[in-house]
Amino acid sequence: MAILKTExxxxxxxxxxETSKIVSLYTRDFGKVKVVAKGGRGPKSKFKGCLxxxxxxxxxxxxxxxRDLQLLSQADLMDPYLHIIGNVExxxxxxxxxxxxxxxxxxxEPFPQVFDLLTSVLSSIEKGKEFLEGNFWFFESHFIDLMxxxxxxxxxxxxxxxxxxxxxxxxxxxxxxxxxxxxxxxGLVIERETLEILYWLQRTxxxxxxxxxxxxxxxxxxxKMFDLYxxxxxxxxxxxxxxxxxxxLTV
Numbered sequence: 001m002a003i004l005k006t007e008x009x010x011x012x013x014x015x016x017x018e019t020s021k022i023v024s025l026y027t028r029d030f031g032k033v034k035v036v037a038k039g040g041r042g043p044k045s046k047f048k049g050c051l052x053x054x055x056x057x058x059x060x061x062x063x064x065x066x067r068d069l070q071l072l073s074q075a076d077l078m079d080p081y082l083h084i085i086g087n088v089e090x091x092x093x094x095x096x097x098x099x100x101x102x103x104x105x106x107x108x109e110p111f112p113q114v115f116d117l118l119t120s121v122l123s124s125i126e127k128g129k130e131f132l133e134g135n136f137w138f139f140e141s142h143f144i145d146l147m148x149x150x151x152x153x154x155x156x157x158x159x160x161x162x163x164x165x166x167x168x169x170x171x172x173x174x175x176x177x178x179x180x181x182x183x184x185x186x187g188l189v190i191e192r193e194t195l196e197i198l199y200w201l202q203r204t205x206x207x208x209x210x211x212x213x214x215x216x217x218x219x220x221x222x223x224k225m226f227d228l229y230x231x232x233x234x235x236x237x238x239x240x241x242x243x244x245x246x247x248x249l250t251v
Contacts, residue, residue, distance in 0.1 A: 002063045006030055007078065009118055010055045011102040015041065022069065023051050025059070026101050028115040031108045035061050035072040050075035054084060054094045056119060079119075083126045089249055093132055094125050095242035097139055104147065104234045113146055124206050133219070133250070134209035136243075140226045141201040149233045151175050153199040158185070166192040169225055171232040188228065194221045223247070 008025040011032075016022050021040035025033050040047045050057050056079035062071040084090040101118060105111075121139040128135060144150055155162055156178035157170060168182025169175075169190050176195070177187055197214060214222070231237045 003060065003073070004030060004063045005058070005060050007115070008033070008057055008059050009098065009115070009122070010051055010053050010057065011098045012053060013051055019045075021047075021051055023072070024102055026098075026105070026115060026118060027059070028112050029110055030063075031110055032102070032105045033061070033063075033070060033108055034068060035059075035070045037072045037075070040072075047072070047075050049080070050077050052080075052085075053098055054081050054091075054122060055079075056081065056122070079123075081122055081126050084122065089132060089246065090125050090128075092242050092246035092249060093136055094122055096240045096246060097121055097125070097136060099240045099242050100140070100143065100230070103237060103240075104143070104230070106235075111146070114143065117142055117146065120206055124210075128210045130210040131212045131214075132210065133246075134212040135206070137201055137212075137222060137226070138204075138206055138209045140230075141198070144229065144233075145202070147233075149174065149229070150202075151198075151229065153195050153202070156181055163195055164192065166190050166195060169228070171225075171228040188224065190221055190225065191217070194218045194225075197222065198225070 006027045006029040008027040011024040011026055014022045019039050019042040021037045023035050023037055025035060027033050037047050037051055039045050040051055058076045058078055059072060060074040062073060084094045121135050124135045125132060152175040157173050157175045158177050158181040161178045163176055163178055165179055167176035167178050167190055168187030170177060170187050177185055197218060
């Protein structure tokens with residue numbers, strides 16, 4: 001059994017017995033880990049304030065390769081993202097980000113780039129003042145890339161022509177067909193301006209995304225495209241409840 005130390009973000013928690021808790025964590029050094037926090041829900045718990053979803057913590061835990069649940073020994077608060085938790089739109093968007101990681105990542109594989117992306121986006125959601133959903137689009141765009149499913153938004157998958165006039169989205173192939181090729185094979189119709197936003201998201205900085213001002217039609221297309229893409233490439237992906245709730249808030 002090894003004693004491991006790392007940073008983590010709390011993705012989700014479940015009650016265990018009368019006072020304990022199971023917590024799904026995304027760690028910087030060891031990927032996704034599930035731990036048991038004994039007495040974690042007790043009134044005098046040493047983990048108090050550290051095991052709520054979206055909390056950024058530093059942890060010590062006992063790791064045994066032969067078991068699925070590890071034992072949490074210590075947790076120290078690094079960032080509670082208080083301004084996320086205090087706002088229902090920020091909370092639902094932050095939880096959608098955590099939910100996506102929890103559903104898309106299967107096991108304990110070190111991936112510090114995903115951890116850094118997650119904490120950066122949560123911090124941006126907390127501090128953002130304009131188009132908050134742009135932070136989630138940025139996360140989806142770059143998370144797809146890190147998971148090895150980066151789509152191509154600029155050229156036709158069939159003939160290689162530049163997609164200057166929009167195209168037909170093919171989620172299983174990771175891109176679009178031009179209007180000529182798509183007229184034969186079909187797909188989800190996407191306008192040129194929407195593709196420009198998606199192409200820009202792959203290349204811009206996180207600080208710039210809240211300046212986006214998409215039209216309702218562009219928002220609908222981007223939401224649909226990301227939803228289809230993750231459901232196509234991530235096994236058992238059935239949508240994100242937190243994201244659906246955010247959409248209800250922002251109709």
